[in-house]
Amino acid sequence: MARFWTWVGVAVAGALSLSLAGCSSTGGKRAEDARAAAAAQGRAAVDTPRWTFAMITHAGDGDTFWDIVQNGAEQAAVKDNVRFLYSHDDEAQQQAQLVDAAIDKKVDGIIVTLAKPDAMRAVLARAREAGIPVVTVNSGSAESREFGALAHIGQDETIAGEAVGEELDERGRKKALCVLHEQGNVGHEQRCDGVAKTFDGTLVRLHVNGTSMPDVQSAIEARLQSDPDVDAVVTLGAPYADTAVKAREGAGSDAEIDTFDLNAKVAAGLKDGSLGFAVDQQPYLQGYEAVDLLWLYRYNADVLGGGRPVLTGPQIITGADAAALEAYTKRGTR
Amino acid sequence: MSTTTPDVSDERFLRASPPLRRLLSRPELGSIVGAIAVFCCFALAADGFLRASSLGTVLYASSTIGIMAVPVALLMIGGEFDLSAGVLVTSSALLSSMFSYQMTANVWVGVGVSLLVTLAVGAFNGIMLARTRLPSFIITLGTFLMLTGINLGFTKLVSGTVSTRTIADMEGFDSARALFASTLTVGGVPVKITVVWWLALVALGSWILLRTRAGNWILAVGGNERAARAVGVPVARTRTGLYMGVALGAWICGQHLLFSYDVVQSGEGVGNELVYIIAAVIGGCLITGGHGSAVGSAVGALLFGMTSKGIVFAEWNPDWFKFFLGGMLLLATLLNTWVRRRAEAVK
Numbered sequence: 001m002a003r004f005w006t007w008v009g010v011a012v013a014g015a016l017s018l019s020l021a022g023c024s025s026t027g028g029k030r031a032e033d034a035r036a037a038a039a040a041q042g043r044a045a046v047d048t049p050r051w052t053f054a055m056i057t058h059a060g061d062g063d064t065f066w067d068i069v070q071n072g073a074e075q076a077a078v079k080d081n082v083r084f085l086y087s088h089d090d091e092a093q094q095q096a097q098l099v100d101a102a103i104d105k106k107v108d109g110i111i112v113t114l115a116k117p118d119a120m121r122a123v124l125a126r127a128r129e130a131g132i133p134v135v136t137v138n139s140g141s142a143e144s145r146e147f148g149a150l151a152h153i154g155q156d157e158t159i160a161g162e163a164v165g166e167e168l169d170e171r172g173r174k175k176a177l178c179v180l181h182e183q184g185n186v187g188h189e190q191r192c193d194g195v196a197k198t199f200d201g202t203l204v205r206l207h208v209n210g211t212s213m214p215d216v217q218s219a220i221e222a223r224l225q226s227d228p229d230v231d232a233v234v235t236l237g238a239p240y241a242d243t244a245v246k247a248r249e250g251a252g253s254d255a256e257i258d259t260f261d262l263n264a265k266v267a268a269g270l271k272d273g274s275l276g277f278a279v280d281q282q283p284y285l286q287g288y289e290a291v292d293l294l295w296l297y298r299y300n301a302d303v304l305g306g307g308r309p310v311l312t313g314p315q316i317i318t319g320a321d322a323a324a325l326e327a328y329t330k331r332g333t334r
Numbered sequence: 335m336s337t338t339t340p341d342v343s344d345e346r347f348l349r350a351s352p353p354l355r356r357l358l359s360r361p362e363l364g365s366i367v368g369a370i371a372v373f374c375c376f377a378l379a380a381d382g383f384l385r386a387s388s389l390g391t392v393l394y395a396s397s398t399i400g401i402m403a404v405p406v407a408l409l410m411i412g413g414e415f416d417l418s419a420g421v422l423v424t425s426s427a428l429l430s431s432m433f434s435y436q437m438t439a440n441v442w443v444g445v446g447v448s449l450l451v452t453l454a455v456g457a458f459n460g461i462m463l464a465r466t467r468l469p470s471f472i473i474t475l476g477t478f479l480m481l482t483g484i485n486l487g488f489t490k491l492v493s494g495t496v497s498t499r500t501i502a503d504m505e506g507f508d509s510a511r512a513l514f515a516s517t518l519t520v521g522g523v524p525v526k527i528t529v530v531w532w533l534a535l536v537a538l539g540s541w542i543l544l545r546t547r548a549g550n551w552i553l554a555v556g557g558n559e560r561a562a563r564a565v566g567v568p569v570a571r572t573r574t575g576l577y578m579g580v581a582l583g584a585w586i587c588g589q590h591l592l593f594s595y596d597v598v599q600s601g602e603g604v605g606n607e608l609v610y611i612i613a614a615v616i617g618g619c620l621i622t623g624g625h626g627s628a629v630g631s632a633v634g635a636l637l638f639g640m641t642s643k644g645i646v647f648a649e650w651n652p653d654w655f656k657f658f659l660g661g662m663l664l665l666a667t668l669l670n671t672w673v674r675r676r677a678e679a680v681k
Contacts, residue, residue, distance in 0.1 A: 061653070087652045091602055093591060094642075097395050101646040104388040105381070118500065118597035183486055183601055186496060 044081035046299075051109065052083040053294050054102035055287070057138070058115040060090040064239060064263055065283055069138070071332050072287030073111070080295040092119035099123040109133050109294035114140020114147070115187065121147060133297050137290045138283075139187050141309035150297055151305045153289045155281035155313035157187045161194015163314040164258065164279050168232055171276065173256065174201040176232040177223060181210030181240055188236050191260060195234060204230070216240060217247045224251035232256045232276070238263040245274050262317065264329040270322035281313030284333045359677035361618030362630030364669035368616070368662065369637050376640060380647035388647060390524040396639025397532040399613055400632050401587050402606075404532075404539040405579035407614035407631035411543070412576045413556035413623025414470040416459065418477035419580050420606030425481050426452045426588030427598045428489055431498040441506035449585050455481070456581025460574025482604060489600035502596040514586070515594035528590050532632070535583065539628030552576065556623030612659070613638050616666040625674070637662065 055073055059066040070086055077084035085107070087098045096119050102110055103126055110132055114120055117140050124147040127134050136144040136152045144152035168176055176199060178192040196203045204227075208219045224230055224247060233248070233255050235241045241259035248255055256276040259266060261283075269275035289310070296302040304310055317325065328334035357363065376383045383392075402419055409416055426448050434444030455477065462473050486496065493499055501507060516527045543549040551572045554562035563569050592598055615621060616637055617630025641662065645655050 061656075085646075085649055087646050091606075092595065092599055093398065093602075096595075097391060097643065098646060100391045100394075101388070101643050104385055104391050105647060116497075116595075116597075116599055118497075119595040119599075122594065183496075185601075189496065 043078070045079045046081055046295075048081055048295070048299055050081055050083060051295070051298055052085065052105075052107045053077065053109040053111060053291055054085040054087070054105070054107045055111040055137075055290070056095060056098045056102060057086075057088040057113045058090055058092075058095055059088040059113075065237070065261060068283040068332055068334070069287035072284035072289075073291045074287075075284075075333075076288040076291035076295070080291060082291060082295060084291065092116035096120060096123045099127070103127050103130050103132060106130070107132060108298060109135070111135050111137055111290040111294065112149075113138045114143050115185075117143040117147070124148060133294060135290045135293050137286045144309065145307055150303050151293055152309040153286050153293070153312060154309060155311060156309065157190035158194040158197075159311070160260065160279055160281065160314035161191040161196075162198045163194075163316060164191075164234060164260070165195040165198030167277055167279075167316055168195070168199050168201070168234075168258070171232075171256065173199075173232040175227075175229045176201060176203050176234055177220070177230050177255075178203055178205050179216070179220060179233060179235045179240060179244065180205060180207050181216060181235070181237060183207055183209075191236055210237070210240070213239075213243050217243045217250070220244050220247035221250045224248060224253040224255060228253065230255050232258060235259045237261055238266045238278070241266050241269060241275055241278070245269065262325065262329055262334055264326070267322045267326045267329040267334075270317065270319045271326065273319060277316055277318045279314045280317050280334070282315065282334070283312075285312045355677065358673060361625055361627045361670065361674075362633050363618070364673050365617045365630055365633040365637065365666055368666050368669065369633050369640070372637055372640050372644070372662075376644035376648060380644055380649075383644060383647045386523040388643075390526070392639050392643045393523075393529050394526040394639075395643050396636045397526065397528040398587065398590070399606075399609055399638050400532040400635030401528060401535055401590075402580070402583045402610040403613035403617070403631040403635045404535045404628050405576070405583040406610040407617060407619050407626055407628055407634075408539055408543065408552060409576040409580055410611070410614050410619045410621070411556045411623060411626040412552045412573060413559065414463065414573060414576065415474055415611070416577065416580050417471065417474040417607050418455070418459065418481055419584060419610055420608075421478055421481045421485060421603040422452060422455060422581065422584035423587040423591065423606065424485055424598065424600065424603035425455070426585045427592040428485055428498060428588075428600060430589060431501055431592050431596075431598055432489070432492050434501050434504060435499050436492060438504075441501060441504050441510050443506075444501075445510060445589060448588065449582075452581045452585040452588070453578050454581075456578040456584075457574055460570070460577035463573055463577075464570035478607065485600045485603075496600050498598045498600075500596050501592075507593070507596070510589070511593040514589040514592075531586055531590075532635075535586075536628050536632045539631075543628055548572070548575070553624060556620075556625075558624070609638065612663055616663060618670045634666075637666075 057066055074084055089095045089098060099112060100123055110127055112120060112134060114136050124134055128148045134149045136149045138154045141152050141154060141156055178195055180188050182188055192205055206219065206223055208216045220233065233244050235244050238259060238261040241257055242265045244257045248257060258276045259278050262278050262280045266275060266278050270278060293304055325334050382388055406416060406419055429451055430444040430448035433447045434441045459474055459477055463470050489498060490496060518525050518527060543552060551567045554567050555569050555572050559569060613634035614631045617634030619626030641658055642655060645652055
């Protein structure tokens with residue numbers, strides 16, 4: 001036992017001395033802190049009561065996209081003097097139970113995603129009975145109104161897909177690969193359907209296992225090697241764009257890589273030309289607006305959208321726009 | 335494999351011992367202590383945790399795990415694993431819904447067909463185990479992967495999308511919903527019917543384990559297979575029965591999923607098999623078999639439900655939930671082992 005603790009001591013001391021010896025003058029935590037300090041200082045801008053809003057999403061564990069949504073929601077919560085609670089589960093039943101828990105807590109507003117709308121029908125009826133206003137975000141534009149939500153903030157996946165198809169046509173692409181990284185996700189299917197609708201060339205669907213990056217890379221690589229006609233690869237999530245770039249190198253192909261959604265890596269890729277374009281749905285805006293809409297409803301009974309979804313995308317982003325966005329992606333707001 | 339002592343959790347064996355020692359040798363003791371501690375912790379830390387509707391939510395969350403934890407615990411007492419339990423729930427719901435829809439049959443027909451097919455999958459696991467002599471870990475891993483693929487592939491083949499069509503407007507739906515997914519109000523607490531199913535299954539499981547010949551067979555098979563075979567216990571039949579028990583639980587859970595949401599997502603259920611195993615282990619089941627109880631699995635499920643929802647009520651960061659869960663699993667197992675050793679030492 002004593003020997004064990006000796007080893008622990010040695011390991012801790014080693015880690016400390018290494019980090020002291022090798023400072024980096026670029027990037028890292030220090031740069032991040034400087035950026036955070038330069039960003040808006042969090043203070044409430046209103047003196048309304050301290051309401052509590054709960055957001056419940058269908059995100060899995062550790063999803064960068066949802067971090068950005070959360071950042072937006074938290075920023076709006078600070079401004080609007082709101083207590084913001086976040087929880088998530090990728091199983092429909094669990095997500096419904098989390099909404100139940102929020103209703104039990106008697107929160108003042110609920111923000112929910114309707115990726116699996118039918119599972120949410122009953123709990124949202126319960127929220128209505130309890131008199132809690134609901135705003136839906138990101139997915140479920142078709143059901144939002146029917147379930148009695150005040151408004152829906154998000155991107156119509158089919159429209160976003162169509163925008164990608166048109167952009168591919170403009171770039172003169174002939175054969176594109178649509179990489180689905182989550183089997184069974186209806187929104188992803190809609191994106192590929194949208195691309196297929198407006199794209200004049202051929203669209204091939206490729207299912208990959210999104211939970212394992214090496215798997216994704218080898219699958220795309222194999223496809224590019226076996227089908228040299230493919231001149232565009234469309235990934236459905238920002239983290240997969242970089243993987244597709246690596247796969248392209250491995251396969252020695254010259255296909256253009258395009259992607260849905262943004263992150264710091266994608267912005268850098270657009271800037272250096274390794275990526276063609278990205279189609280953004282502004283997740284920050286989805287979180288921010290959802291909190292703000294609930295606040296407006298509580299404060300002034302205002303409702304936005306006139307019963308129709310309020311769209312946050314699609315926005316096509318190319319290398320020309322990327323430079324301006326790079327700083328924002330680094331701080332986790334785009 | 336522990337093959338030394340006769341099982342101490344058998345009621346009749348303990349009738350002669352003093353009450354305290356009898357209490358100490360109960361497999362669920364450690365988990366009950368843990369459950370009380372976790373309950374008190376959240377009652378203090380979480381605002382609104384003790385509200386009637388909150389307790390209803392916690393009980394519901396526990397019941398959806400607990401219904402499966404009972405047969406999974408019995409299976410583990412019998413010394414085997416079932417990794418296909420999680421997706422089997424989804425398969426059962428999908429089949430029920432698609433059969434009714436495609437055949438335009440009364441919903442109850444789909445429910446019946448689903449029961450038969452789900453039980454057949456359970457029987458397949460048991461028979462394969464007996465015939466191949468492969469470890470159940472491998473066999474059910476294969477079943478798990480095949481079912482995951484069938485769920486997605488078959489659903490897409492039949493309905494063209496990754497989720498089923500709604501059957502809410504079909505005959506028999508309302509009566510089936512009443513049985514599988516209604517809410518009762520008991521003393522001001524909204525109680526989902528799954529809680530009733532859960533308690534009934536716990537009672538049934540306990541009765542089988544402690545009061546019937548089949549229960550003795552389960553303990554014997556899990557404790558020492560060769561000895562059990564030598565004294566004439568039908569090992570293969572017992573295990574097949576246990577797997578069919580798990581299938582029955584999966585069918586109940588699956589029908590609940592279907593009738594509460596009336597549309598089933600085909601990709602779900604993966605990973606839940608471990609949740610059921612965790613609930614059984616926290617409740618005092620030995621991973622090597624021969625020891626454990628149905629009541630313990632219920633306490634394990636309750637611990638799980640309390641933690642997963644308590645974190646939300648307490649407004650802690652849910653990212654840490656799995657960390658707590660892992661810690662709880664280790665602590666509960668250590669406590670169970672310690673208590674059991676003490677109980678065996680004083681015998």
